[in-house]
Amino acid sequence: MKDGPTRDAYGQALVELGADDPRIVVLDAGVSDSSRSKKFGDKYPERFFNMGIAEADMVCTAAGLATTGKIAFATGFSCFLLGRSMDQILVSIAYSNTNVKLVGTHTGLAVGEDGPSAQMIVDMAYMRAMPNMIVIQPADWEETVQATRALIDYEGPAYFRLGRPKVKAIFDSSYKFEIGKGRVVKKGSDLVIFATGIMVQESLVAMEMLEKENINVTLVNISTLKPIDRELVIEMATSHKAVITAEDHNYIGGLGDAVGEVLLDAQISKSFKRIAVRDQFAETGTGPELFEKYGLSANHIAQAVKDSLRPA
């Protein structure tokens, strides 16, 4: 069990996995110290390409490398990695179906003080909308390491959403990550929370608060946003009275929509609340302050649970 930022776990995993697999190449857009791809660059300089502050060029270069049989990890701050290169990603990666892993660090309001232009809250919406693209957001260190390995074995375009702040360990080494599979983190009754990324940790804090009031809910980690674990979502929604989704992302296009789509398609009608950014830009402040002010904190999750369970 290891605590720590998911970006650190990614940097560490790349170094370890890079030793045995010469197909792995890593690119960065001039933020390799923060994105942690520098660790790989220090160890394998011949397979590391710092493309400078030029994300569009970087993602297309990654696509070119991929056509020569490389597994290209194009790394950067999510805001610019995706924001500066949506068309390049669509044509040279998604449509061309090249084996590029887009690794976006510094996501969500958790980024904090750098402000809304650095707080990526639309990335899952961007990436879920693209054919051929899968979307993964790990919840902790262990899951990040395992997901990095899984992305190497998976042939095709992927978006890997990582975070800046330290997160607590959720999983131990007995956990087995699988692309497309959600996982019940804690079994309760009455209500199920589907959470992703840092919101798994936040939900656990909320659940501790609720347990003191004898409210025991179920928590499911959804690390693969696309393709979502439809079977598990249906099973969990059916076996609970109410559903809550929790994500550090705008409420449009992310986890809430992904779960909601499954429920609508399956004609499952439940009380449904989304903990997410309410279609607005936040402001500067620490991550926890922003979580509190913009409705993402454990307090908000606990309140949403209570509201959902209150008799109509």
Add this chain to the structure above:
Amino acid sequence: MNGSQLTTPNITQLEKTALELRRLALKIIFQAGSGHPGGSFSATDLMTALFFGGILNYDANNPKDPKRDRFLLSKGHASGIYYSVLAKAGYISESDLDSYRKINSERFLSGHAHPKTPGVEIASGSLGQGLSVGHGIAMGTRLDGYDSKVYVILGDGELQEGQIWEAAMSADKFKSNNLVAIVDYNKVAQDNITKDLKDLEPLEDKWNAFNWDVHRIDGHNMEAIMKVLQLPLHPEKPRVIIADTIKGKGVSFMEGKTAWHGVAPSAEDYEKALKELV
């Protein structure tokens, strides 16, 4: 390897091939009822030299050979000539061309090429991406220890995309001398002449400033094209060949006209054009 076996390319033969390819490209654009004849014809002589002048090392029967040279048509709208060349080179059959721009095309002969078609490395259709992709390929083949070269044809209007200059900086940084960009400088874009849209000049100075090995030729003079393509690689600089071309080259009423950027000829114009392409 088909291409490289033509060790002593005959200039007259290449010119004949170019003419044949122009007729074929115009035929498939006419049959499709849509397409881009102007930009296809300006690039025809350059592509003829690359594929049939013994420049590109390729084997149409083994299109994924990791040691192959690569060709990328970054100005993807010139697909009419691209597929004609791929058919003549043996990647696809000439009868496949009947499905150009048609639904259920077995070889996926879309308006802009995609790697589902044998011989195509990457999707195109959005200008500005090919040089970066080509550079990634150039770095990848070097990592593998191959001496593959990567040729990327760019449109002149395409040089207005900022990403081209990002790639130009990158190829300099990584000393990617196995990357060769060819600018099809036909001076005409979609809705305007390039100069009035946003002037590229002084173009040689721009590439020189980005530290590339710069050459400028007449892109319809087969001898000049062959001569520059046969030059040994620069020891460390990526190379750019600025080829002065004419949009619609070969058909008098299409030459230099924005109107022929993206329209297929009428039956009457088609017959008229064929009479000139002899």
